Amino acid sequence: MTGAIPALNRRLRPVLAAICLGAVSVLVSAPALARGPDGIADVAEKVIDAVVNISTTQTIEAKGGSEGRSTMPQLPPGSPFEEFFDDFFKNHRGGPGGKGGDLQPHKTNSLGSGFIVDASGIVVTNNHVIADADEINIIMNDGSKFKAELVGVDKKTDLAVLKFKPNKPLIAVKFGDSDKLRLGEWVIAIGNPFSLGGTVTAGIVSARNRDINSGPYDSYIQTDAAINRGNSGGPLFNLEGEVIGVNTLIISPSGGSIGIGFAVPSKTVAGVVDQLRQFGELRRGWLGVRIQQVTDEIADSLNIKPARGALIAGVEDKGPAKPAGIEPGDVVVKFDGKDIKEPKDLSRVVADTAVGKEVDVVIIRKGQEETKKVTLGRLEDTDKAVPASAKTKEEPAEKPVTQKALGLDLATLTRTCAAATRSRTASRASSSPVSTVPRTPPTNA
Numbered sequence: 544m545t546g547a548i549p550a551l552n553r554r555l556r557p558v559l560a561a562i563c564l565g566a567v568s569v570l571v572s573a574p575a576l577a578r579g580p581d582g583i584a585d586v587a588e589k590v591i592d593a594v595v596n597i598s599t600t601q602t603i604e605a606k607g608g609s610e611g612r613s614t615m616p617q618l619p620p621g622s623p624f625e626e627f628f629d630d631f632f633k634n635h636r637g638g639p640g641g642k643g644g645d646l647q648p649h650k651t652n653s654l655g656s657g658f659i660v661d662a663s664g665i666v667v668t669n670n671h672v673i674a675d676a677d678e679i680n681i682i683m684n685d686g687s688k689f690k691a692e693l694v695g696v697d698k699k700t701d702l703a704v705l706k707f708k709p710n711k712p713l714i715a716v717k718f719g720d721s722d723k724l725r726l727g728e729w730v731i732a733i734g735n736p737f738s739l740g741g742t743v744t745a746g747i748v749s750a751r752n753r754d755i756n757s758g759p760y761d762s763y764i765q766t767d768a769a770i771n772r773g774n775s776g777g778p779l780f781n782l783e784g785e786v787i788g789v790n791t792l793i794i795s796p797s798g799g800s801i802g803i804g805f806a807v808p809s810k811t812v813a814g815v816v817d818q819l820r821q822f823g824e825l826r827r828g829w830l831g832v833r834i835q836q837v838t839d840e841i842a843d844s845l846n847i848k849p850a851r852g853a854l855i856a857g858v859e860d861k862g863p864a865k866p867a868g869i870e871p872g873d874v875v876v877k878f879d880g881k882d883i884k885e886p887k888d889l890s891r892v893v894a895d896t897a898v899g900k901e902v903d904v905v906i907i908r909k910g911q912e913e914t915k916k917v918t919l920g921r922l923e924d925t926d927k928a929v930p931a932s933a934k935t936k937e938e939p940a941e942k943p944v945t946q947k948a949l950g951l952d953l954a955t956l957t958r959t960c961a962a963a964t965r966s967r968t969a970s971r972a973s974s975s976p977v978s979t980v981p982r983t984p985p986t987n988a
Contacts, residue, residue, distance in 0.1 A: 719785025734777025831862015
């Protein structure tokens with residue numbers, strides 16, 4: 544019996560050795576898997592020539608020495624600083640004493656990213672990359688440079704379409720289905736961070752349908768792929784080499800990537816690009832209502848369980864909702880067959896619906912569901928494409944109107960005051976720290 548044990552051990556040794564080798568191989572391959580799939584290199588090689596750098600030039604107009612920062616500070620007569628400031632403003636602000644002299648107009652340059660979606664020379668990028676530009680140039684991966692024209696912009700989704708005339712065949716990329724993305728799926732960002740064109744980074748999908756309160760139709764893809772200054776407008780690819788997003792925003796305390804980046808999903812981008820190419824503008828559906836969140840308290844009072852939908856806070860007199868019988872106090876829970884869980888859902892689905900389409904709107908009124916048929920109107924947007932060389936006149940400054948009431952001085956909120964007090968939610972892949980903007984219902988749909 545004792546002699547059989549060593550024999551059994553001899554038989555088990557090859558098996559144990561194989562198990563140990565298998566464990567070692569798993570341990571060796573784990574770091575390789577942590578770096579991502581091998582397909583990243585193949586995708587980058589296939590699509591790199593479809594990603595472009597976008598260079599813009601903007602002329603900053605001269606401002607008089609008696610305005611803004613160029614005004615010499617008021618000093619008491621005989622002040623020892625009077626001569627110092629007089630020399631400073633004379634040498635650096637363009638005129639004696641800083642009064643009456645003008646700063647010279649000067650040009651500023653900025654860089655961003657984009658990608659070719661049609662071999663005829665159609666490029667997609669972010670609106671903020673080319674906003675207010677006097678001249679827009681497309682720089683290819685091989686260094687060749689082409690002057691671009693603006694086809695159209697959509698400020699609400701921060702997208703723009705450009706076109707240029709190529710002198711050789713181009714490589715174009717296709718849009719994928721962003722709705723099929725899964726959390727943890729690998730993605731690839733390619734762009735022009737810090738003027739380093741053709742930079743490839745990889746990461747995973749950290750979240751989907753992210754609402755960061757940067758616009759009325761927020762539904763971002765969040766990724767930890769490195770996105771930095773200059774990546775704005777660049778593509779986010781899946782491992783099939785399809786564009787599933789446009790890199791647009793980052794959250795960062797320093798201006799550099801900390802692994803929190805946001806991309807406009809391809810489902811949104813494809814629809815915007817099609818309309819901009821066809822019409823030069825966006826033609827969004829319009830319901831003609833003001834909506835707000837259905838809180839738990841409101842849901843209890845209206846006998847809605849669980850709390851969901853978009854509460855109608857007001858109805859436009861000339862909007863499509865009024866003749867359809869939709870009233871303030873109704874709660875929209877379904878629109879054109881799509882469930883509405885919160886107000887942003889209704890805003891997005893209405894905007895994505897074709898103008899003139901008749902849709903079924905399911906509402907809850909006094910605890911009972913009703914279906915209304917509504918023919919959508921057109922949301923009047925003002926995002927018209929303006930040639931890069933065109934200049935617009937500055938709007939005159941608003942004069943605040945002050946009134947006295949209850950012992951308080953009340954003034955109108957001017958654009959200047961609003962801009963000074965408004966916090967930004969996220970930076971444009973090119974700026975600095977961010978803060979949260981509270982929701983301010985109701986909104987329009």
